[in-house]
Amino acid sequence: MDAPTLARLERRGDFPSLASGWHYLDSAASALKPQAVIDAATRALGGDYATVHRGVYAKSAEMTRAYEAARRKVAGLVGGAEDEIVFTRGATEAINLVAYSYGQVVGTGRRVLLSQLEHHSNIVPWQLAGWQVDVCPLTANGRIDLDAAEAMLTRDHAMVAFAHVSNVLGSRLDVARAADLAHRVGAKLLVDGCQAVPRLAVDVDALDCDFYAFSAHKLYGPTGIGALWGRPDLLAAMPPWQGGGAMIDRVTFEGTAFAAPPARFEAGTPAIVEGIAFGAAVDYVLSAGLDAIHAHEAALVDELREALSRRNDVTVFGPADSAGIVSFAMDGVHPHDLGTILDENRVAIRAGHHCAQPLMDHLGVPATARASFGLYSAADDIAALLDGIDRTRRIFG
Structure with a gap:
């Protein structure tokens, strides 16, 4: 070897x-999971534990700093900024979030181009959110056929959603070219990065995508948490898709003003322990x-x-x-x-x-x-x- x-x-x-x-x-x-991630979760669930974002006492402030430090680590993994990372329950929820929330920005007649190799998590959310789905074929060796995608894309498409690495074939997408093809017709590109982030260096600016979704548990981290990176202007234009605590600015019975992203998309008490362990997993992967x-x-x-x-x-x-x-x-x-x-x-x-x-x-x-x-x-x-x-x-x- x-x-x-x-x-x-x-x-x-x-x-x-x-x-x-x-x-x-x-x-x-x-x-x-490596021992370093297990230890980080144990400490967070044990002696370090407190809630985040809401407490005025020192232990809550310490936990909040640790949780937001994890967000910075996750952002850094893909070359993004802290306020561009939305913590979700995983890539599945991240894609659902975009399908529903960005779908509201697009409005009626929304159309998405997928490929034949997509995971169900990058098919079903678009169907449920009312997008018209078109399907790009594969090349003979199992790659997404970007020549075919170029011929298929029209101004009617608002979104292209492709896997960076296929979870079945392991084939890799030329993301930068896919982004160029999408942007030529005014569409956005969402990339399912679940199989890419554990094994490939990712830089969302260089890839020129608009959304990038991935999960912690495929990255040697815990289950129950993942991330959506999104361009800040797009996140700012998107309405919340779940309501509750933490995602608001002010609530009255007459109406609610919502927080800025990423908090706008993170209703309720977050997965605190999992978030901190997610950060530890990023540290571990980068150390390797x-x-x-x-x-x-x-x-x-x-x-x-x-x-x-x-x-x-x-x-x-x-x-x-x-x-x-x-x-x-x-x-x-x-x-x-x-x-x-x-x-x-x-x-x-x-x-x-x-x-x-x-x-x-x-x-x-x-x-x-x-x-x-x-x-x-x-x-x-x-x-x-x-x-x-x-x-x-x-x-x-």
């Missing part, structure tokens, strides 16, 4: 879940180095794809340079059966449609098996997976 790969192996001891000796290859669904993480995962992807390519009963999906994810299918074996047999060998993969049923229809399969890597993944995980595939073939004949 190359030097970046070897460097990352030193961090496996940071993850208590790996102490039992299992091979975790489901990081695209949810990454394991996103370039090193990407190089490490790329080496593992190359190793697994090359090994699977030597098996004539396995089909591998997506481009050769997929980012941290390898999806495949075995002839005559349902992915659920493969996943069950691998579990007996203490190998954890994902098996199913991966919340991307339209993509499965496009691929012509009901489901795939998916191995996804993290900074703690190693060659022995691949070896265990391949042993399990060989055992599965012996069982099924």
